[in-house]
Each structure stands twice: as structure tokens, then as C-alpha cells.
């Protein structure tokens with residue numbers, strides 16, 4: 164017996180919940196409502212080095228999901244909860260405090276959702292095949308596809324786009340990862356989520372350390388800590404390093420301050436996203452001993468591997484500099500002398516300048532005599548000038 168599109172949509176939603184998704188809605192394959200925002204965003208260059216967002220093919224496909232799956236008749240949008248960063252204190256035992264610890268955004272504490280979700284999406288596609296009685300043409304994505312995922316989620320009724328640019332569900336907050344399935348089957352679409360529950364609140368705008376949130380509910384990625392610590396492969400601009408604080412991978416600040424998360428966000432009980440030991444707040448000094456082999460072993464199947472060893476160590480030395488604790492000097496001295504990657508050595512020099520004091524100055528002077536890489540020498544000289552300025556004004 165053929166199911167009507169409403170019953171079918173209801174059955175699919177129940178199955179998605181059984182597969183571990185907390186949010187599920189259906190929308191049409193029509194062009195996303197705010198595609199013009201995305202085009203303006205690219206024209207302003209806010210995507211920085213994320214060239215994959217800006218190609219002509221990427222633009223066309225984001226503007227028209229039917230170019231991805233010809234014959235597409237519905238899009239299922241799903242949300243899966245990841246741990247609340249406020250569960251940090253339960254996730255780690257800091258009995259050895261005070262120590263030099265960094266922070267990892269909570270979506271990255273467990274297994275990589277790019278690896279975890281495809282099997283669940285395929286299980287959902289199999290269920291739909293069973294329901295309709297014939298194979299269905301479908302494409303599934305989570306983050307990696309040419310879709311404006313938040314825009315589609317809002318149109319599928321999952322929540323509104325907050326001033327922090329995140330998709331927020333009115334009773335479950337924003338600690339969700341999104342996934343979509345494009346289908347050649349017609350399902351009853353959900354009504355778009357029309358309300359804007361941000362009202363006069365501006366907490367995220369005030370809390371963002373780099374001030375990168377823009378008035379049109381997009382952000383200047385070039386200044387966002389998440390971009391700087393994950394996507395940016397080159398040197399972090401000098402004026403932004405001190406604003407990164409202790410973040411070594413991603414940033415949760417604009418979501419943590421949001422009242423909708425403070426009131427409603429439950430944490431995830433999905434074993435796939437359970438925090439790996441030591442990950443929510445890694446020991447910065449210990450991380451500096453990572454080699455390509457130990458990095459690959461430690462972060463196998465983790466989102467953190469995206470930063471690669473050089474990017475991760477760059478972030479670790481910046482966080483050590485921001486701690487401004489002389490206890491960090493020996494580890495940074497070792498990094499400046501021994502880490503083969505000039506990018507990391509250069510940021511280690513900057514970090515020593517931030518910590519300051521006689522020991523840090525001594526290490527920088529020694530390194531200047533031995534360093535042959537121009538970019539690192541420039542960082543050492545800049546750190547020494549900064550230190551000189553600090554000493555004069557003291």
C-alpha cells in the first residue's frame with residue numbers, strides 16, 4: 164500500500180529519532196531563502212582562505228539544491244546534539260590544577276561527526292526504501308556538502324538563526340550538528356520557523372572576543388576563533404592572537420552565553436560524542452611533545468585532526484602565550500629550538516614575548532643567534548621589540 168506524504172514523513176521522523184537525531188524536519192528543494200546573504204558574504208571576502216565556499220560551482224549548487232540531485236522533491240534536515248561545553252567540569256577532573264590547560268570546542272570532544280553520521284543517514288535511506296517499496300535516489304550531507312545548511316534548517320522548522328549566526332531550537336538550544344538528505348520522494352514539508360527569539364538580547368555580540376559577528380547574522384570568518392584555530396593554515400594575524408585566549412580548536416563562547424542554551428541545552432548522551440580523555444582541556448605543555456605519529460594516533464577519528472599537527476601546535480603555543488605564566492617558558496623554549504615547523508617556532512617566539520621576564524628574553528636572544536628561517540627571525544625580533552616596549556612602560 165502506498166503511504167501518503169504526511170504519513171511517510173511522520174514515519175521517517177520517528178525512525179530518525181530512533182537513529183539518534185533529536186531534530187528532524189522537511190523542506191522543499193526550492194532555493195534557500197537567504198542565498199543573497201551568502202553571495203554578499205563572499206563578495207566581502209568574509210570566507211578568508213575557505214576557497215571551497217566561493218567557487219562558481221559551489222555558489223550555483225548552494226543556490227539550487229536541484230543541481231545536486233536532479234529530480235529532488237524533498238529535503239530532510241536533521242539535528243544531532245553534541246555535548247554542552249558547560250558539562251566541561253564533569254568531563255574532566257582538574258584535581259591537579261593550577262596547570263596550563265587549553266580548551267577544545269565541545270563538538271570536537273568525541274568522534275568526528277563526518278565519520279559518525281554517514282552510516283546513520285544511510286540507515287535512514289534504507290528505511291525510506293522499505294517504506295516506499297523501491298530504491299530512492301538520495302544524497303546525504305553533513306557539513307561537507309554544497310548546501311546552506313542553516314538556512315534549510317530554518318525553513319524546515321528546526322529553529323531560528325540567532326545573532327551568533329547559529330541555528331537555535333526554542334526548547335533545545337543550539338548545540339546541534341546538522342545533516343540533510345535530498346530525496347526524489349515527495350514528503351509533506353514543515354512550516355518554516357518564523358519567530359526570532361533573540362529580541363533585544365546582545366549577549367553573544369558582547370561576549371565574542373574578536374567582535375566578528377555582523378549585524379546581518381553572518382560573521383567575518385577571518386576574525387572568528389573557530390576559523391583561526393581550525394581552518395586557517397598560515398600565521399594567525401598578530402592583532403588577533405591575544406584574543407584567542409586558551410582555545411586550541413574551535414570556540415564555544417557565543418553559544419555558551421546564549422540564554423537559550425543556558426536555559427534549555429541538554430548535554431548529549433550519544434556515546435559517539437563522549438569526550439575522549441584529556442580532550443576538553445588538553446595539557447598544553449604535554450601537547451608540545453606530540454610528533455606526527457603520536458598526533459595521528461591521539462586524534463585518529465577526532466575532528467581535531469583537521470588542524471593537522473602544525474596548526475594544532477601553532478594554537479597550543481598561542482594559548483601558552485595567552486596564559487602569560489612563566490611556567491610555560493621551558494616548554495616554549497624547547498619548541499622554539501626544536502620543533503621543525505617554522506610556523507610553530509614563530510608563534511612560540513610570540514608567546515615568549517607575551518609571557519615576558521628575564522628567562523623569556525634570554526631564550527629569545529639565544530634563538531635569534533641560532534635561527535636561520537627569515538619568518539621565524541622576524542617573529543623573534545617582533546617579540547623582543549614588544550618586550551622592550553613593555554619593559555620601558557613598566
Ligand code: B12
Pocket residue numbers: 195197198200201204213216268269270305306307308309310311312313314317323324327328329330331337338339340341342379380381382384387389390393394412413414415417
Ligand atoms: C564555513 C563554516 C564555518 C566558518 C564560518 C561560520 C559562519 N557563521 O559563516 C567557521 C570556521 C567560522 C565556522 C565556525 C563554526 N561552525 Co561552522 N560551518 C561552516 C559551513 C561549512 C558553511 C557556513 C556558511 O556557508 N557560511 C556562510 C554564511 C553566509 O552562511 P550561514 O552562516 O549558513 O548563514 C546563512 C543563514 O544564517 C541565513 N541568514 C543570514 N541572515 C539571516 C537572517 C534571518 C532572519 C534568517 C532566518 C536567516 C539568515 O543566510 C545565510 C546564507 O543562507 C557550515 C556547513 C554548511 N554547509 O552550511 C558549518 C556549520 C554552520 N558550522 C557549524 C558549527 C557547529 C560551527 C561551530 C559551532 C564550531 C565551533 N564550536 O568552533 C562554529 C560556530 C561559529 C559561529 N558563530 O557560526 C554547524 C552549525 C550548527 C548550528 N546549530 O548552527 C554547521 C551547520 C555544520 C554542521 N553540519 O553542523 N563554521
Ligand code: SF4
Pocket residue numbers: 327370371372373374375376382386387388389414415416417418
Ligand atoms: S565562535 Fe568565538 S570567535 Fe567565533 S563568533 Fe563565536 S564567540 Fe566569536
Ligand code: SF4
Pocket residue numbers: 325326327328360361362364365366367368417420421422423
Ligand atoms: S545570545 Fe542573545 S542575541 Fe545571541 S543568539 Fe542567543 S538570544 Fe540571540
